[in-house]
Amino acid sequence: MQKKFKLSSTIQCDVLIIGAGGAGLRCAAHILEKRPGTHIIAVTKVSHPQKSHTSTAQGGLAAVDPKDAVDRPIYHMFDTWKGSDCMADQDVVQKIVDAAWEEIVWLENRGMHFTRDEEGRLSKRTFGGHTVRFGEASAFRAVFEADRTGKGIMDNVWGEALKGGVAFLDQTLLTELLIRNDRCVGAVLFMEKTGEFVAVSAKATVLATGGCGQVFRVTTNCRQNTGDAHAVALQAGLPLIDMEAVQFHPTGIVGPGILASETLRSVGGILRNKELDPFMARYAPKMKELAPRDLVARAIETEIREGRGILNPDHNIEHIWIDLRHLSDYVHEVQIPEVSGFFKQFMNLDPRTQLCPVRPSNHYQMGGIPTNAFGEVQRSPDTVIFGLYAAGECGCSSFHGFNRLGTNSILELITMGRFVGERVVLSMDEAAEGLPADAGDKTFSRFAGYLENKKEENIDQIREDMRRMMTENVGVFRAEEGLNTAIHALTVSAERVRGAALRCRSLQMNQELVQRWEIDNLLSVSMVIAQGALRRRESRGGHARVDFPQRRDEFNAHTLACMTEFGKIQFASRPVDMSIFEAKGDNYEKFGLIERKY
Amino acid sequence: MKESYSLVFNIKRHDPEAHKSWMQTYRIEAGRILRFTDVLRKINKELDPTLAWNSSCEHAQCGSCSVVINGKPMLACELLVENAVVYFGTTTFTIEPISVAPVLRDLVVDLEKAYDRVHRIRPFIIQPSKNPNQGQEYRISPRRMEGYLDATRCINCFCCATACISSHKGFLGPNAVMASVVRIMDPREDATEDRLKQLYSEEGVYRCHTSKACSHVCPKHIDVAHFVGLAKERDFT
Amino acid sequence: MIARTSGNGIDKGFFRLLDMIPPLARCTRNRGLPFIISWAHRLSGVLLVLFTWFHIYTLSFLVPAGAYADKMKLYELPVFAFIEWALALPVIFHALNGGRLTLYESFRFRGDEVLLKWVAGLSILYAGLLAVLMRMGNQNVSAGFFWLMAAAAALSAAYGLFARIWRTPHRLSWKLQRISGAFLLVMVPAHFLFMHLSPQVAKDAGQVALRMQNLWIKLVDMALLASALYHGSYGLISILKDYAASKELRMAGMAAVIAAMMVAAWAGLKLVIAI
């Protein structure tokens, strides 16, 4: 058995991009435009780059059109800052917002099929939290491609990367980062299809592996979002930042977790509990269903906790109802056809005559692998790892702080992708360093362990239990007791899964093996989230502590967490950048520690 | 309405190391609104963790989970148990991998090989046309886009290619042909002649016999045959 | 998605009948009705090629006169008479459906529901008419006049398509196949009809030989021969290419088809000239 575990080859390249989603491929496209012929390898866990999760984003991406008469970048910056609950880094906010429209033009010029208005210009729509004149009125700021903006972006950056000659490695996993003296020299990959391990030596390594939503039982995230790169970074001794900042969408459709968008509530949908009581009146007497996302999510979660939820027997999960029966046919047909369609397609329900089950679903990870405004990965607030970058949802330069606004995420991944590309291009003339002699050893000992273990355990059950436990204790609501329970449960799960035997002992295309590895990653990420949440004794953005319902200024800093041994975490913090405020320019006072009230 | 169904899944399996293929029967109880991907996951958990299958988004947006169910290529993640029972009139389902690429294990195929054909048509703008508004977006009227917008919804699930009467041996396939047609219709593309040359080659439209199975099975309800037809007509208006 | 059972609403009315036959129902469900029709088109095409070869072989007994009559006696048996009549179905179906496909491909006629109904309706009508004629067996027209009318119609059909597709960048062989198809669309059903006006028209070696002395008829026969063989060869090669991936296999198959067709063409031509 041992002899299976060797590097089957070592590949040389200029740039190794891990994660061929929107962020990764935007970066690749930029590098190839500026420096044609650069040898880039892009790795993806899914069966083809186009299957990456970016393809599922629906709504749109925010960008201030310079031709717009009312909107201004400063308003967008303000909205982002306010939305972040004063945790976004202002240098990053400024940089991304200023670069936004350029990126839209880039995408459009390269063939993205944006929805247009009658004059043939890009159409724009409003989105929650985006305003003009510092909250006075809704801003028309989100450009979009019908209800498939993410797909448009994905198709486009994939096409451009292909055009430039990127070499793709599909169904391949990052298992180990090779870092020596604060310099990343490449990575070890596991190729699922052939069961081979390869080492890649690269002048620059870019992490763009997306989110980690699979930590939770109900999530809008795809099956592959298991926080692999987060865990691999931890193993390499790197910190993660703000992992407790998780966004929950109030109304995910039970089962597939698909978003039942805000529109349902804005056209008059009513949330009801088991007794069919329209409970939002009790939580937000004025705004009711139209209260902000986090408030609604918490209200629903409270109903469920207090026993007024309904248990869906098939998916075995509790939910509440959204009632759309009273809405006119016109509303159903013209205003909410797609979401209505989702209920039909995935629940076999007719929203005109039946109640539809929804519940808060995990949606987005605001934290991640810490980077500066250039996307360079940091070991600490003032040291970077040379040659290692992160962009997209897995990275965190902190554009979103503790709460992300809708349409800001795909904007971030596309701009940060480019910024990383700009940095990488600068470093291309340096020589590559050799790989360490022990490259792969960590991976081999892990995988050998998986295949040799003998203990009877149902691994899928452990995974399911863990995800359910995380949803219950580290989800929408958090409290000291629940978090301690969670941390304990994670330790127990880790113990249970250690030594669990696999039935399929092949290396080649072994789904069971990959899922086994993913559990380790999920456990690590969960542990960091739970402990981060325990430490942060305040409520801020997506992080809601029942026992500390207020935001507290003493926590005005990012959480950095290192975990080289499971469960043992060293915390540090990174100050929040307030450069817009400190520059004392026009309207600077809007960028102080303002209240997040809508 | 039944709450749960006793299902029989006959799944075509393949072990790449033993070079062995066989049919395996699983009997499983499943709730009425579980998707087929949920049932496969249930099989993994309760009966057989070794069964391999592919999925990603699990809400019909990525095209990873295509399989052939009782002879029909479809997305496993949008087929609910209850609907399947009604549609096929049975609780016994035969599930096989799609036929457009070599099987890696069980229901998982090497999609990269299937994608070769999509890569061949160069799914990007080969030669950008002149933009009168340099540094800004091109102006394209919504009416002009209407002609091809439907085709841009394709998620490359290869259900159409699997169903097509032309065995996929020497054919770009309906989805790849359509993707090229989209760029021909896109005013931002200038390399129309290049594209037509490929479409009128041996692997192009000559392999289409207007069997329209593509339009019939497309989970995105795209009239794929229409777009292939446009190429044959060489009239894209 | 599941509510859809067919491509473009052809799951209604008349075509429901097909769903009463389980294997076909399975097929309409999984691939759609046009898919079955495509298979029927393919099978009828191959059948027609085989028939053409056999046909030219039997016709070759016209020279020297005599043996032909013997062969034709066969058709007097009721079974063979029935088979002869039954041949009308693939002939007319392939012709009309070929017409439909051409309308789809080159004239953007996407109303398959309507067209398929026409194909089915006209096919039944044609087969009925033929049966009546065969039973009566006493019709008489002037061959020259009949073929003048038919050829005029066939040429207009061919010209219509020619005008439409000639300027497209399609390759020549494809254009010729479609144009010959349009020509045959009239010619083959007409030929078939003509041969069943009365038993003597086709089965009396003397009458056939006499008719074929006529230069005009010779011309018509040669046009029919050339277009059917060309169209059939292209069809066979096209099917071959769908299944043979390797270049060698394709080349070998093409060579075989072309050789067989050359032999048939030579035999047919010899007859027309020698008679």
Ligand SMILES: Cc1cc2nc3c(=O)[nH]c(=O)nc-3n(C[C@H](O)[C@H](O)[C@H](O)COP(=O)(O)OP(=O)(O)OC[C@H]3O[C@@H](n4cnc5c(N)ncnc54)[C@H](O)[C@@H]3O)c2cc1C
């Ligand atoms: C349903 C839904 C709707 C959304 N709608 C919006 C919206 O309207 N607007 C908005 O701004 N945002 C939206 N978002 C958020 C946004 O889509 C994501 O944050 C974004 O797509 C993440 O992109 P990415 O490039 O970082 O990662 P992804 O697109 O997830 O790509 C990650 C890549 O990394 C690969 N990978 C993962 N792990 C490994 C590994 N171990 N080894 C190798 N490769 C690996 C994956 O295969 C993939 O190729 C939405 C999200 C969801 C779930």
Ligand code: HEM
């Ligand atoms: C009667 C008038 C005819 C018309 C209008 C016609 C039309 C067509 C058309 C349009 C096709 C292309 C189908 C496709 O591949 O998309 C075709 C295919 C074919 N035809 Fe005909 N045809 C006719 C007669 C014949 C005859 C007489 C023969 C035999 C000698 C024949 C043999 C074939 C064959 C073998 C194919 C290939 C079928 C396939 O590719 O699946 N056809 N025909």
Ligand code: HEM
């Ligand atoms: C069973 C029905 C048929 C009969 C009895 C029949 C009879 C004949 C006869 C008697 C001739 C001699 C020429 C003439 O008299 O004009 C002929 C020629 C021909 N027929 Fe038919 N025919 C039949 C069906 C078909 C069909 C279906 C086709 C199409 C594929 C076809 C194709 C031809 C061709 C190509 C010739 C010319 C042969 C040559 O010139 O050598 N026939 N047929």
Ligand code: SF4
């Ligand atoms: S055209 Fe339809 S069936 Fe074909 S690949 Fe695209 S989405 Fe799938």
Ligand code: F3S
């Ligand atoms: S199924 Fe195939 S034959 Fe043509 S119409 Fe569609 S490509």
Ligand code: FES
């Ligand atoms: S898993 Fe994405 S389409 Fe089915």
